[in-house]
Amino acid sequence: MIGTSTRLPAIQRLVEIKTIAELLHFKISTLLLHGGKLIEAVTWFHQHKASYEKVVGSTEFIFLHWDWMSRQFLVFAELLETSSATAQGFSSLNQGTAEISLTEFEFYPAYYYQLAAQYLKDKKCALELLLSMSETAQEINSCSESITPSGYVGQFAQLLEKGEGEALTFHSITDEEYTRYTISEAKRFQDSFEIIAWLKRSYESFTNLKAGRMAARCAFEVGREYFDLADPNNAKKYFDIAANFYRQEGWVTLLWEVLGYLRECSRNLGALKDFVELSLEMVVLPVTSYDDSGNLKNKNYGPGGPATFSGRESIHQEIFTLLCREAELLSSIGGNGFKLATDSPLHLEIDLVSPLRPVLLASVAFHEQIIKPHAMCSITLSLLSHLPLPVEIDHLEVQFNQSMCNFVIRNSQRPLWATSSNTVQSGSQVENEPSLVLVPNNWLRLTYAINSEQSGKLECLSVLAKLGPLFTISSRAESPAAMEDLSVWKHENRVESLPTKDPVLAVFGQKATQVDELEPQVDVSLGASGPALVGEDFTLPIVVTSKGHAVYNGELKINLVDVGGGGLFSPRETEPFSLESHHVEICGIDGAEGNDESESETGNIKKIQQSFGLVSVPDLKEGESWSCKLEIKWHRPKPVMLFVSLGYLPHGSEDNTQKVHIHKSLQIEGKMPLLISSQFMLPYRRDHLLLNKIKPAPDSEDMSSLPLNEKSVLVVRAKNCSEIALKLVSMSIELDDKQGETSCLIHQGGGCGDSPSSANLAPGEEFKKVFTVIPITRTSKLDLGSVHLKWRRQGSNITEACVLTKHKLPEVIVEASPLVMNLSCPPYAILGEPFTCAVRICNQTQLLQEAKFALADAQSFVLSGSHSNTISVLPKSEHVLSYKLVPLTCGEQQLPKITLTSARYSAEFQPSAVASSVFVLPSASHAKKTNSTVK
């Protein structure tokens, strides 16, 4: 330093230089940051730091240097924070600097806050060291009051009062005086609070930047500072943050360090449970280095001690001495700060995510996947511990979801503790083992037989180990098949062993098994008699017979399922007759015959839906039986599966017993009983020119036409298409609405009484009934109503209601025919004898009709008369064409065919072949015979 003034003593001179440098640096940085030159500002700061870093000054008063350094970082951090040139695109910023590459975090104030705290910590340490060494602390206090900063930057002076009334004068001071002054000033400051405040700021800032590791380190430093301040509550808060992070990251040595501090915090707070948990967590960390010599020699350890195997062992011993030994042994150790009250047991729960999982890993495997009730089943219990020293267990309790199965494994070398557990019932199974010692890294495998009486799932929940009179650890049971690796031990070099000796069990073993139900000793029979018929109420008796078990709280569930799939419900159904959306439905369940009064007593549950029913069964003693009748109705022919399941309790009202279930199923075919068809017949030998027949309208292709005001015949046939003999009760045609009644007249045909009111129909037989229909209104769509057919099964009770089956008749077209052709011909003819046949063409219109006819010759007749001609028929009159015919052959003969063509309608029609035939008898005597038989 050229031209340095020697006016001031050495220490003060350095202080002056640094103060001025600080001032200049502050101004330069402010200017740079104001100009938005972030990189230059940061680079400048580094330069500034680098040039003064080494200017330590007197090593005795090094705290002055650390204080100054800390101030530099703090000032720069605050400048950065308040400056407008904040972080944006650091990757681009970083490229410009050649000589010194800046990392991203150096642009954030958090980085500088953290370092400021670090230097202030150095200062604090140096000051404490200095104070502890100086024996003249009292002196220092005495003469420091009057020293103040002088008028010059960086200089200090003593203010002296020179008598009364005179002005105050500054007097320069020696280095000794100055240091005394600074020490006394420094003592007044609470550095720790500053450190904590800055570190917290950088912690929050790093957390916001998602730099978790940086934040964790800051949290650790905050915790350490609180720890030094003897504030374990706050320290614990921050150590917890750090510990959680290092647990996730799996950095064992760092975790060890933090846990060491946390353990001390909980010791100071007197939280025994936390202390034990933290100690155990430290003990099971995979710290495997055996020696604390070598590379770890110079470490300044936290309160946890060195992260070595011996460190783990010593903590292990400490904790187990504290917990497991008797009171007298405890007193000899002392120094733990804990009084383990004999009436306050300590219980640790270890679940799957607990960091204590390596303390006691319990794997439970059932040897069977399905077991029978009351049968013995083997279960293997494997325990693994990563504790560094062997641990002896007093007893183990294995807990299941069925508390009846819980059992205890006792270590027979240990005395029986009087305090028994409340989770294991007094009568439960107790196994004895010669020794229960958990050797580090070795599975302790125990196999026992247990039995379960309750059906359903049997699952092992937890394994509870009792170590000493008051200490219990409960570990969640895990299936070997689904066991996860221990997160911290996963990457360690150790011998992997299987939890069970059987490798299949180790890979596929499960901690749960299924217990079968009891064998049901009740019979359910479904008595079905053949197929069901559509429309009828099909009754199906269900009989419940007890054959060894009494039935309590019985419940019968009935389900109908479509065999073909697709369900019983078809939403697309549009036909009106099955507006009930189900094709098959349960109509009702008739309760037990004969014991109706018992039903009302038991509060019979009876829920019936269309495909589901629920009936309660009255209590039955052994050997008794009960029956009910199920009524099912089919709307469509359909096979259906009927499932009936009975659930009951075999033993009265014990709550824990489980229901026994019996399942029965039956397939029932639903069949159509009758096939109904109908046919129209026009009047005999009377042919109408029906224009619709010749030129059908587009929408009436399949419809038949009926002439207006003419008597047509309707034949209705009902054929029994089932395999069951049916009795037909009645058949009638019912018009659907009033409009139909006025538009046509329907009479029962025959009227001679030959059609019986009821008829028996054997399978395959057909029943016919004739009706006459006279349409009286001209309409393009005549609704003839529907056929109502009443029937029942033959031989069934007469009182039983008949089943009504409806069949819709097709719609017909009614039209007035302009021309009618009547063929009049004798009922029979005699061979060789001539007879007259007349064709009357009748014009029913108000117009003159021109008709052309043509007669085709027939082989069996000799014919006289005009073969073809065109005739005119006057309105409302008729024209007769008459022919003389001589039959030449016997038997049913076709008359010569006449074809009529109407010119007006350009339509041609012929009489039907059936109507235009005549039977020719060989001689007149036959005719007489026939006449007499008819009479």
Add this chain to the structure above:
Amino acid sequence: MANTACFIIVGRNDIPIYEAEVGSAAKREDAAQLHQFILHAALDVVQDLAWTTSAMFLKSVDRFNDLVVSVYVTAGHTRLMLLHDSRNEDGIKSFFQEVHELYIKILLNPLYLPGSRIASSHFDTKVRALARKYL
């Protein structure tokens, strides 16, 4: 040889698989225990930086007072991290390259499970020798 140097290998799952204090002497004792904390915190920087460059040697990524963190990222995203106070960048680069070769030899060992702790004493000796040579 540098005064302070803490060398650590971090596996791809962010867990340290090898650690060694290779400095000749700890300069300031109270800071010595922080080495791992500093290296761990520097992973935040490496995480961002590793994907911006194709070079394996990332040079110094973080500074803590006079201590510098240098990082070398292998192709398998294993990170070799060195906390040091020396400025000998070439030496550090050579050190990293040689340790990388050693690490590859470890990986070739069929009994070594990648990602697990390196417990080989041979590896440890070699790394320390390299540290004496280059740092």
